[in-house]
Amino acid sequence: MTDTAIEAAALGKRFRRRGRQALDSCTFRLPTGVVCAVVGPNGAGKSTLLALAAGLTTPTEGTLTILGGTPSEARERLAYVAQDKPLHPQLTVGETLRLGRELNPRVWDAAVAERVVAGGELDPDARISTLSGGQRSRVALALALGKRPALLLLDEPMADLDPLARHQLMGMLLADAAERGTTVVMSSHVVAELEGSCDHLLLLGAGRIRLSGPLDDLLAAHTLVTGPATGDLGPHTVVESRTTGRQLTALVRPRGPVGGDWGTAEPSLEELVLSHLRSPEAPELRLDAPEEAAV
Numbered sequence: 001m002t003d004t005a006i007e008a009a010a011l012g013k014r015f016r017r018r019g020r021q022a023l024d025s026c027t028f029r030l031p032t033g034v035v036c037a038v039v040g041p042n043g044a045g046k047s048t049l050l051a052l053a054a055g056l057t058t059p060t061e062g063t064l065t066i067l068g069g070t071p072s073e074a075r076e077r078l079a080y081v082a083q084d085k086p087l088h089p090q091l092t093v094g095e096t097l098r099l100g101r102e103l104n105p106r107v108w109d110a111a112v113a114e115r116v117v118a119g120g121e122l123d124p125d126a127r128i129s130t131l132s133g134g135q136r137s138r139v140a141l142a143l144a145l146g147k148r149p150a151l152l153l154l155d156e157p158m159a160d161l162d163p164l165a166r167h168q169l170m171g172m173l174l175a176d177a178a179e180r181g182t183t184v185v186m187s188s189h190v191v192a193e194l195e196g197s198c199d200h201l202l203l204l205g206a207g208r209i210r211l212s213g214p215l216d217d218l219l220a221a222h223t224l225v226t227g228p229a230t231g232d233l234g235p236h237t238v239v240e241s242r243t244t245g246r247q248l249t250a251l252v253r254p255r256g257p258v259g260g261d262w263g264t265a266e267p268s269l270e271e272l273v274l275s276h277l278r279s280p281e282a283p284e285l286r287l288d289a290p291e292e293a294a295v
């Protein structure tokens, strides 16, 4: 048994020989049992990272270890739900679940798969081709959970679900993952929804890791400060600062106490992520790659 779900060392991926790096020098370690959010702007490399972890494509640089082995060795113990949720359009919902059972005979958990489908009140006889995008997402998630994976890789799993379905499925997924100790890695653009559901964060930008580590530690390493526009932020690392009239609001990584006239607060996950997205040049911070000095 390993306590590391994913370990990447100088991981890189270039799809075309002269094309730009989809992933570049990514080093991080994700412990087992965490729920990790992968966030970043369009084209940052989130899907590429998940596809590499699922063993669907291979790195061009560096190494990637999944559950202590190579991605292909780990394939039986992981489930991957791709962004476009590929399913056989001619099969019915019931036939799709039966196929899941046939492909994973030793581990298949029919009860959990059926529970996910039943939550959407899907007709087991409905063909996949007749389902809406959100209904297909539900079937894809049912297939993934039915496999009882140790590692669940989800690429924007909730993107086309309605708010109620998101809430219901996310709650079920997290409760199930907590009960079984499943590691969940989930990319998403809906940052507000990740608050309260993830305990680890990976923020990518232009193929590189910008923030990584336990969410509480990353939040604690930042302070939201407000004060007069003329104020001096001294030795602190400024991630982003904005001035409105006479007031300045900034997200900083404090180097020592933030004194003077500054009001301070811990940022929310959304504030942390948005500030970094608005400031692509802000220095990176990695709190889970001990061999590299945190910046």
Ligand SMILES: Nc1ncnc2c1ncn2[C@@H]1O[C@H](COP(=O)(O)OP(=O)(O)OP(=O)(O)O)[C@@H](O)[C@H]1O
Residues within 6 Å of the ligand: 015, 016, 021, 022, 040, 041, 042, 043, 044, 045, 046, 047, 048, 049
């Ligand atoms: N199969 C491919 N062939 C060539 N380039 C690719 C391929 N897949 C991804 N890329 C490129 O790799 C980069 C990262 O893409 P990726 O899909 O991983 O980003 P993403 O963060 O998931 O984006 P989004 O939020 O839009 O889903 C992009 O520049 C993209 O054009």
